[in-house]
Amino acid sequence: MAIPEHLSLTIAKSELPRIVIIGGGFGGLKLAKGLKKTKAQVVLLDRNNFHTFQPLLYQVATAGLEPDSIAGPLRKSFEGNPNYFFRMVKVTGIDTDKNEIETTVGNLSYDYLVIASGSVTNYFGNEKIKKVLPLKRLVHALDLRSHILQNFEQAVLTKDEKKLEQMMNIVVVGGGPTGVEVCGALSELKKHILPRDYPDLDFSKMNIHLIEGTDRLLNGMSEASGQNSLRYMEKLGINVQLNTMVEEYEDDVVKLSSGSIESATVVWSAGVRGNVLSGINSTSVERSRLVVDEFNRVKGFDNVFAVGDVALMKSEEFPNGHPMLAPVAMQQGSHLSKNIKRHFQGKKMMPFKYFDKGSMATVGRNKAVVDMPGGVHVKGLLAWVIWMFIHILYLIGFRNKLIALNNWVWSYLTYDKGTRLIIRTFSRKNRKD
Numbered sequence: 001m002a003i004p005e006h007l008s009l010t011i012a013k014s015e016l017p018r019i020v021i022i023g024g025g026f027g028g029l030k031l032a033k034g035l036k037k038t039k040a041q042v043v044l045l046d047r048n049n050f051h052t053f054q055p056l057l058y059q060v061a062t063a064g065l066e067p068d069s070i071a072g073p074l075r076k077s078f079e080g081n082p083n084y085f086f087r088m089v090k091v092t093g094i095d096t097d098k099n100e101i102e103t104t105v106g107n108l109s110y111d112y113l114v115i116a117s118g119s120v121t122n123y124f125g126n127e128k129i130k131k132v133l134p135l136k137r138l139v140h141a142l143d144l145r146s147h148i149l150q151n152f153e154q155a156v157l158t159k160d161e162k163k164l165e166q167m168m169n170i171v172v173v174g175g176g177p178t179g180v181e182v183c184g185a186l187s188e189l190k191k192h193i194l195p196r197d198y199p200d201l202d203f204s205k206m207n208i209h210l211i212e213g214t215d216r217l218l219n220g221m222s223e224a225s226g227q228n229s230l231r232y233m234e235k236l237g238i239n240v241q242l243n244t245m246v247e248e249y250e251d252d253v254v255k256l257s258s259g260s261i262e263s264a265t266v267v268w269s270a271g272v273r274g275n276v277l278s279g280i281n282s283t284s285v286e287r288s289r290l291v292v293d294e295f296n297r298v299k300g301f302d303n304v305f306a307v308g309d310v311a312l313m314k315s316e317e318f319p320n321g322h323p324m325l326a327p328v329a330m331q332q333g334s335h336l337s338k339n340i341k342r343h344f345q346g347k348k349m350m351p352f353k354y355f356d357k358g359s360m361a362t363v364g365r366n367k368a369v370v371d372m373p374g375g376v377h378v379k380g381l382l383a384w385v386i387w388m389f390i391h392i393l394y395l396i397g398f399r400n401k402l403i404a405l406n407n408w409v410w411s412y413l414t415y416d417k418g419t420r421l422i423i424r425t426f427s428r429k430n431r432k433d
């Protein structure tokens, strides 16, 4: 694609080494913040001008939170730092021979490059399911929110029984934390909000299905968490189908290995794969991630690093790499900032070690599961309070914390969700991946 003449990515080079970071997600942002007192020119590039707190995307999608409360402007993190630069650009490739990254507005040279480009939705190569709705970016959450609400607005207008069934049914694919959380939030909408908003629809006909390919929910968590979340799902009236694969989605019919479901809404939360940018040698890529050593250095390079979801760091404890989780990305970003400082001081870099603080998932009001270090498992109200506290703690910015808390308290007390708005209508034709 030709670059418009009036645009350029030129940034004046100083005598300081230039560290280019691709991606202002959990890993990239933590790294950039950690480099603040380093004698280097730091350039952060992201296709968005904001950081997204992905663990709460499902709340935006289900009208629980407004998008602004789970995102924060990236430029704010750089205020008052003359050696810091942010550019909102999409990186299209990397030329490791020239030490340059390629973007839609031109190239930029680097002395050190850190790839923190995260992950993308994994459809496992199945072209027949491309009409499902992903939940990976903030635009996806807004699309999903609009799509669900548009369906109900259409449902009150339709005379066709089959179409009505398709509009009222929602299928969620993938029984990990996101799938479970989406189902829990949808069941709250079904129970407390939608019948009040649409009194002329019969909500006993609204079915929420959760489809999972393996024999349990929450595979990355303990057996107890899997079983408790299944119990919660059943209590909420969600139809869980385990050991079931989605084979095709066409004309509002989901074909499963065990039958089919009529549905105009299929949410895909069945997995992600590393967002590997073009230009990196294929010998450095494994399991769709960039192979890095214990210092997060990409295999085959001295000055190219990767952190977070895109990085595959194999160790005895994690032979297939670390799980694609926010704490891994944050710890790697923070650790790499210390290693870069050590490197500049002529000291040896320190190997990365992941500190697992546990994992959690919420199913709804007073229902959550938490696995803590040492095999401690918590469920119910206490787990739900822990879940809320941790999410508020890690949300970017004081303002966001306040807005999210305010929304949660309001909806807890009133059983209401204030953000069920169709701000811009969604059409599958305009869907972004």
Ligand SMILES: Cc1cc2nc3c(=O)[nH]c(=O)nc-3n(C[C@H](O)[C@H](O)[C@H](O)COP(=O)(O)OP(=O)(O)OC[C@H]3O[C@@H](n4cnc5c(N)ncnc54)[C@H](O)[C@@H]3O)c2cc1C
Pocket (backbone or CB within 6 Å): 022, 023, 024, 025, 026, 027, 028, 045, 046, 047, 048, 050, 051, 052, 054, 055, 056, 057, 058, 089, 090, 091, 092, 116, 117, 118, 119, 135, 136, 137, 177, 178, 275, 277, 307, 308, 309, 310, 324, 325, 326, 327, 329, 360
């Ligand atoms: C719906 C959902 C729920 C989740 N829930 C949890 C949870 O409860 N707990 C948990 O620990 N983890 C959760 N995760 C996973 C967690 O969000 C990721 O592990 C984490 O975001 C990884 O951080 P990262 O820095 O590697 O990538 P990201 O945070 O994804 O950041 C990548 C950044 O790179 C930018 N980027 C990508 N490509 C380009 C490009 N070509 N040019 C410019 N910029 C680019 C993106 O805009 C983004 O800002 C969830 C993920 C999703 C999608």
